[in-house]
Amino acid sequence: MQVPAPIEYERASSVEHAIGLLSRLGDEARLIAGGHSLLPMMKLRLANPEYLVDINDLHDELGYVDIAPTEVRIGAMTRHRELLESDELASVCPIFRDAERVIADPPVRNRGTLGGALCQADPSEDLSSVCTTLDASCVIRGPDGERLVSMDDFHLGPYQTVVRHDEILTEVRIPVRPHGSSAYAKVDRRAGDWAVTAAGAALWLDDNGTIADVRVGLAAVGPNTTGIPAISEALRGWAPGPDAWAEAAAIAAASCRPVTDSRGTADYKRHLAGELTRRTLRTAWERVVAWR
Missing domain, CATH: 3.30.465.10 (Uridine Diphospho-n-acetylenolpyruvylglucosamine Reductase; domain 3)
Known part of the structure; x- marks a missing residue:
């Protein structure tokens, strides 16, 4: 059975108290709230903090x-x-x-x-x-x-x-900006799992109904969550519709850096990045139209 290394535990009563504890304990201290990511890493000894500062009592404040x-x-x-x-x-x-x-x-x-x-x-x-x-x-x-x-x-x-x-x-x-909405879509291996690939999109229209701005964020296709400024730059001034969504999908697929792993091949993830970008932009636009 895997167990974490020995730790010392502190419970913070306020934000200022938590900051004081972190300052005193140094860089070997970690905050814990839900703990669903940190505790499994500690059990595997991938994370080995000397101190845990519990901040669950800060919910009323934060x-x-x-x-x-x-x-x-x-x-x-x-x-x-x-x-x-x-x-x-x-x-x-x-x-x-x-x-x-x-x-x-x-x-x-x-x-x-x-x-x-x-x-x-x-x-x-x-x-x-x-x-x-x-x-x-x-x-x-x-x-x-x-x-x-x-x-x-x-x-x-x-x-x-x-x-x-x-x-x-x-x-x-x-x-919060006017005439806008957003959407998110995810492909995973089983319900609630980490994403094989995921995409979020936000879209804003101007008074003429053309695209004033758009943002896309991808997950699981690179070392960080990936924002794609090239999509924003390319689609401003376009009419919403299949051509705009296809352009954004192509840029998303070309801009991400997935790797092949147990969740899927790099090519498959790249395909999903494009397809999920297309879907979320379409959904965001449909929501804007429904609310205008």
């Missing part, structure tokens, strides 16, 4: 979804289940409900958090793709105060983020 006319703010301790069940969030960013429906299973969704998902920085992780698609920014708090980091800059590589050892991700901020 578990929220606030919707304003120009911005959505989501606390880092908001659980997957809360994101799934928020009708207000689904009305503004339906991509969240799309993604949460295909994330893991109820026990994981009841405990796992938005912040934990983003900070795990797994290239196959769904909510990193969602937040990249929505052009989100991350609020990071440490001993010196807060800083705001875009999702494009948040991940340094697989399982690496810009969050320093004495800092904590506290909030995700998402801009």
Whole structure:
């Protein structure tokens, strides 16, 4: 039976308390909320922290979804289940409900958090793709105060983020723009599994009904969650429709860097990247049209 190495355990009572503990314990300390990614890695000795700082008591402080006319703010301790069940969030960013429906299973969704998902920085992780698609920014708090980091800059590589050892991700901020919507789609080997390939898309139209802007984020097709600026640049000014979706699909397939593994071949994943980009853009556009 695999068991983790010995650790020391602390329980934080507030964000400031957690930051103080991290500052005192040093870079051998790790935060734990849901623990569904960290604990299996500890059992396999792939992660060997000397200290665990439990932040589950911070849910009252960091578990929220606030919707304003120009911005959505989501606390880092908001659980997957809360994101799934928020009708207000689904009305503004339906991509969240799309993604949460295909994330893991109820026990994981009841405990796992938005912040934990983003900070795990797994290239196959769904909510990193969602937040990249929505052009989100991350609020990071440490001993010196807060800083705001875009999702494009948040991940340094697989399982690496810009969050320093004495800092904590506290909030995700998402801009809200008119005449837009979003969608998410995923292919996995079995329900709730990590993605073989996944894609999120967000689309905004101008007053004439042409594409004002578009964003696509892919998962499981490279070392990081992949945003594709070339799609945004190519489709601005296009009329929504099959030609635009086909152009975006071709760019997505050409821009990703999948590898062959137990989930599928690189060619298969590249094909899925294109096809899922096509589908999610079409769905996002259909939602915009339905709501206008």
